[in-house]
Amino acid sequence: MNTKPKFAVIGGGSWATAIAKMLCVNLDEIAWYMRNDSAIEHLQKYKHNPNYLSSVEFDINKLKLTSDINEAVSYADYIIFAIPSAFLSAELQKLDVSLQDKVVFSAIKGIVPETFLIVGEHFHKQYDIPYQNIGVITGPCHAEEVALERLSYLTIACGDSGKAKIMAKTLAGNFIKTKITDDIIGTEYAAMLKNIYAIAAGIAHGLGYGDNFQSVIMSNAIREMKRFIKKVHRMKRNINNSAYLGDLLVTGYSVFSRNRMFGNMIGKGYTVKSAMMEMSMVAEGYYAVKSAYKLNQEYKAKTPIIDAVYQILYEGKEAKSTFKKLTEKLD
DSSP states (O other), rough: OOOOEEEEEEEOOOHHHHHHHHHHHHHHHEEEEOOOOHHHHHHHHHHSSSSSSSOOOGGGGGEESSSSSHHHHHSSSSSOSSSSSHHHHHHTOOSSSSTTTTTEEEESSSSSTTTTTEEHHHHHHHHOOGGGGGGEEOOOOHHHHHHOOOOEEEEESSHHHHHHHHHHHHHHHTTTTEEEOOOHHHHHHHHHHHHHHHHHHHHEEEEEEEHHHHHHHHHHHHHHHHHHHHHHHHOOOOTSSSSIIIIHHHHHTTTHHHHHHHHHHHHHOHHHHHHHHSSSSSSHHHOOOOHHHHHHHHHOOOOHHHHHHHHHHHOOOOOOOOHHHHHOOOO
């Protein structure tokens, strides 16, 4: 691997835009794949992404923009995937070049619906990439606050601590602090699960529950997360660290949380279809809850919150009555 590796961002959404902004602070050039040619043309002309985080202005000379994923992957040593998990398989099908000699980092907070795998496991099992070449970028960190240059923290997970340090150093800046961990599986599952709990918090708000109950939801959610992750990947971890509890709290409480917004709409009486149509961004938790629920048929962790959200979103159960039953299962 090069002593000064090249980086590429795959994705054109808000989180991809935020990551590109962080990388450009420390690097002279990055490749950035966006499937939308019109967005690329707009960026080249006006120096900002027209659809997401439009307040972020880029130095165009630092961007190698392309709508060809093969060009971006060929250019870089480190590839950061930052697209919704529901669309990952379709994008990967466009690849003609190999990922075998690349270091792949996932900034995706969800499960690949075609394989029911978290992204790191998907790359390992479907593309035979060794775990030491796979990493995860997790929060607590909202793209919108990166755009505003508000102090934010990132956790970088990788089986190879050297590669984790390279990624952490490359993303760090005046308003971005980074730390590393070897808990690839745990941090990625936490990043997926917290979106489900944010939907639950949103549903509760939409139904008219107040802050008191919100705190109970969050308290139970972190314990539920701990039980689920322990079943999936047993290792020593502090579930109260920022990558787990911190990411859960910001997603459950923040006005920037699209999953909380989605849940709030469901609680107010929107159908799943109408809520998704009204939102301009994907709520990863919608796809994650189906995968988590089905996975838990094998693991059998106690997950009343996941079960309730699944029943509302996929079984058509009424939110009000489902949450009334949920309140009896929480403490």
